[in-house]
Amino acid sequence: MxxxxxxxxxxxxxxxxxxxxxxxxxxxxxxxxxxxxxxxxGLLPFHEPGLPELLRKHVKSGRLRFTTSYQEVGAWGDVHFIGVGTPQRAGEGAxxxxxxxxxxxxxxxxxTKDSLIVGxxxxxxGTTRRLKTLVRDNKRPGVSVNLAWNPEFLREGFAVVDTLTPDRLVVGVESPEDEAILRKVYAKALADGVPLITTDFETAELVKVAANAFLATKISFINAFSEVTEAVGGDIRTLADAIGLDVRIGRRFLNAGIGFGGGCLPKDIRALQARAAELGLDRSMRFLDEMDQINLRRRERAVDLARVMLGSLSQSRIAILGVTFKPNSDDVRDSPALDIANKLFDEGAEVTVYDPAGNVNASRRSPQHHYVTSMGDAVKNADLILLLTEWDEFKTLTPEGLAAQTGTRKIIDGRNILEARVWEDSGWSLGSIGRRYSATQVTEGPHREQLQLSSGPSA
Ligand SMILES: NC(=O)c1ccc[n+]([C@@H]2O[C@H](COP(=O)([O-])OP(=O)(O)OC[C@H]3O[C@@H](n4cnc5c(N)ncnc54)[C@H](O)[C@@H]3O)[C@@H](O)[C@H]2O)c1
Incomplete structure (x- = not known):
C-alpha cells in the first residue's frame, strides 16, 4: 500500500x-x-523532538520522498491523507x-487509480460530505475515489509518540472496505491494543473539535477561578491540586496561567462556534465564547501585573523567557507569550526575548523586539522578567541562580511553575497568575492604589 x-x-x-x-x-x-x-x-523546517531523526532515516532509506506534483501523487498513491491547514479566516471565527x-x-x-482520500x-x-461532492465532480471517469475522515490528535512536542502510539484512532467511513484499508494502515497500533472507533463522517469530524473544546474549557475553568483567587487572596495551585485529586475531574489541564494558544485550540473553538451558528445552534456552543474571553483576559492580567510591578511600562526594560505557545515546540501561532510581549511593547517597554526554539518564528511575526540566544543575555539589563513558557530550562530556575545573572529582583511567573514562597523569601518580588500580588511587596509608595485596582480580575 x-x-x-x-x-x-x-x-x-x-x-x-x-x-x-x-x-x-x-x-x-x-x-x-x-x-x-x-x-x-532530510531537513525539518521546524522544531519537533524526535522528528528530525525519523525524517533523515527514511529520506535516506528512500521510503520517504517529497514532491510538489499532484500528478505524481495521483498516479502513485493508494491512500491519500490530507493534512493541509485550516486557519481562522481573517476577521471571522470560521x-x-x-x-x-x-x-x-x-x-x-x-x-488515476482506485484510491481512498483520508482527511x-x-x-x-459537514466537510467530508461536502468534499465528497467535490471529488465526484472533479475525478476522472472510471476511477473510484472514496473518502474517509480520520482526525488527528497529536500534540506538538510529542507528535511522533502520539502518532505512533495514539490514545485512540477515530475513523469516519461509509463502507467496511474503507475501514479495512485504514485498519491495514494502523495495523501496528491496533495490534498493540489502541482502540479504534469507527463511525460516520459527522461524528468523526466532531470528535476532534469536541476534544479541543473540552480541553480549552478545562484550562479556562481554572483560569476563571484564578481571577477569583487573585481577588480574594487564595492560591490557585492548591485549589487545582485539591479538585484534581477527584478522579472525575483529574489534575491535567488544570494549570492556571497565561492560557492556551497555538495553531489549534483558539481557532478550533472559534470555528466550532461559527459552524454551530450556521446550523442554527449558536446557543449550544455559546459557552465557548466565554472560554475564549477568559483565556484572552489572562494575557491582560500579565500586562496589568507588569505595569503594577514597574509603576509604568514606558521605557522599562523587560525580559521575556519563552515565547512559543508551549514548550518543546517552535510554534508561535496565537502564542499568549508573544501577544503579551507585543502588548508590553505597545505600552512603551523595550522587550528582549529569549526562547530555546521560538526566536526565529517570533522575530518574523514581531520584529520589534530584541531576540537573544541565552537567558543571561535576556535578563542582564532587565527591570522585570516574565517567564511565559514552561521550558525545562526555566522550570529549574532558582532565585540565587537568576539573581546572579541580573540586577532586578522582579519576576512574573506566567505558568505557575516557580515556588512563590521560596522566591519571595530570597528577596524576589514575584507576580503570578491566580495569586494576589502581595501588597507586602509594595506596601507603600505610588503604586499602591494602582496595585489594588489591577490585582483583581482585569476587565
Ligand atoms: N499542529 C498540530 O499540532 C495539529 C494537531 C492536530 C490537528 N491539526 C490540524 O492539522 C491541520 C494542519 O495543521 P498544521 O499545524 O500541520 O498546519 P501547517 O500550517 O503547519 O501546515 C500546513 C501545510 O499545508 C500546505 N498546503 C497548503 N495548501 C496546500 C495544498 N493545496 N496542497 C498541498 N499543501 C498545501 C502548506 O504549505 C503547509 O506546509 C490543521 O487543520 C490543524 O488544525 C494540527
Whole structure:
C-alpha cells in the first residue's frame, strides 16, 4: 500500500515520517517548493523532538520522498491523507477551508487509480460530505475515489509518540472496505491494543473539535477561578491540586496561567462556534465564547501585573523567557507569550526575548523586539522578567541562580511553575497568575492604589 500525505506542516510531516517508520512507502506533497526541497534533503523546517531523526532515516532509506506534483501523487498513491491547514479566516471565527478544498480538487483531478482520500485536518462538521461532492465532480471517469475522515490528535512536542502510539484512532467511513484499508494502515497500533472507533463522517469530524473544546474549557475553568483567587487572596495551585485529586475531574489541564494558544485550540473553538451558528445552534456552543474571553483576559492580567510591578511600562526594560505557545515546540501561532510581549511593547517597554526554539518564528511575526540566544543575555539589563513558557530550562530556575545573572529582583511567573514562597523569601518580588500580588511587596509608595485596582480580575 502506497501512502501519500498532502500538506507537510506539523501534522503532515509527522504523519508521513511515522508512516515510513511503520514500513510504508510514502510520498509527501506540499505547494511550498522551499519546504519540499528542505524535506527532500532530510531537513525539518521546524522544531519537533524526535522528528528530525525519523525524517533523515527514511529520506535516506528512500521510503520517504517529497514532491510538489499532484500528478505524481495521483498516479502513485493508494491512500491519500490530507493534512493541509485550516486557519481562522481573517476577521471571522470560521475556518478557512480553501486549502482543504484546493487539495481535494487537485487530488481528485489527478488520481488515476482506485484510491481512498483520508482527511486528517481539523474541519467543520459537514466537510467530508461536502468534499465528497467535490471529488465526484472533479475525478476522472472510471476511477473510484472514496473518502474517509480520520482526525488527528497529536500534540506538538510529542507528535511522533502520539502518532505512533495514539490514545485512540477515530475513523469516519461509509463502507467496511474503507475501514479495512485504514485498519491495514494502523495495523501496528491496533495490534498493540489502541482502540479504534469507527463511525460516520459527522461524528468523526466532531470528535476532534469536541476534544479541543473540552480541553480549552478545562484550562479556562481554572483560569476563571484564578481571577477569583487573585481577588480574594487564595492560591490557585492548591485549589487545582485539591479538585484534581477527584478522579472525575483529574489534575491535567488544570494549570492556571497565561492560557492556551497555538495553531489549534483558539481557532478550533472559534470555528466550532461559527459552524454551530450556521446550523442554527449558536446557543449550544455559546459557552465557548466565554472560554475564549477568559483565556484572552489572562494575557491582560500579565500586562496589568507588569505595569503594577514597574509603576509604568514606558521605557522599562523587560525580559521575556519563552515565547512559543508551549514548550518543546517552535510554534508561535496565537502564542499568549508573544501577544503579551507585543502588548508590553505597545505600552512603551523595550522587550528582549529569549526562547530555546521560538526566536526565529517570533522575530518574523514581531520584529520589534530584541531576540537573544541565552537567558543571561535576556535578563542582564532587565527591570522585570516574565517567564511565559514552561521550558525545562526555566522550570529549574532558582532565585540565587537568576539573581546572579541580573540586577532586578522582579519576576512574573506566567505558568505557575516557580515556588512563590521560596522566591519571595530570597528577596524576589514575584507576580503570578491566580495569586494576589502581595501588597507586602509594595506596601507603600505610588503604586499602591494602582496595585489594588489591577490585582483583581482585569476587565
Ligand atoms: N499542529 C498540530 O499540532 C495539529 C494537531 C492536530 C490537528 N491539526 C490540524 O492539522 C491541520 C494542519 O495543521 P498544521 O499545524 O500541520 O498546519 P501547517 O500550517 O503547519 O501546515 C500546513 C501545510 O499545508 C500546505 N498546503 C497548503 N495548501 C496546500 C495544498 N493545496 N496542497 C498541498 N499543501 C498545501 C502548506 O504549505 C503547509 O506546509 C490543521 O487543520 C490543524 O488544525 C494540527
Amino acid at each position: 502506497r501512502i501519500t500525505v498532502i500538506g507537510t506542516g506539523y501534522l503532515g510531516v509527522t504523519h508521513a515520517a511515522c508512516m515510513a517508520e511503520l514500513g510504508f512507502e510514502v510520498l509527501g506533497l506540499d505547494i511550498d517548493p522551499v519546504r519540499v526541497a528542505s524535506l527532500s534533503e 475556518a478557512d477551508m480553501s486549502f482543504v478544498d484546493a487539495a481535494t480538487i487537485s487530488l481528485a483531478r489527478n488520481i 486528517k485536518s481539523t474541519v467543520p462538521v
